[in-house]
Amino acid sequence: MHTVEELQKWGYIVDLPPGPGGDQPSIEGKIVRCDRCPQYYLVKRLEEADQCVYHWGKPYTTRIGGKTL
Numbered sequence: 001m002h003t004v005e006e007l008q009k010w011g012y013i014v015d016l017p018p019g020p021g022g023d024q025p026s027i028e029g030k031i032v033r034c035d036r037c038p039q040y041y042l043v044k045r046l047e048e049a050d051q052c053v054y055h056w057g058k059p060y061t062t063r064i065g066g067k068t069l
Helices: 004-009
Strands: 031-033 040-042
8 A cells, every 4th residue: 555645756646636526526415406407306326326307318218007108
């Protein structure tokens, strides 16, 4: 395991960069507004995320009572 000083010596980035992305590296667990529409949603990990049903373009189907919707 290398120390932070050794990583800095070899040019590795060890500090969060200033500005967007650095001041808030993750918004997981927060409610945010979609960039494409006015819908609000809860940010989840990719494994736990739901499929978006608000946007067209990609067919989205689900079965309810044996019928495809």
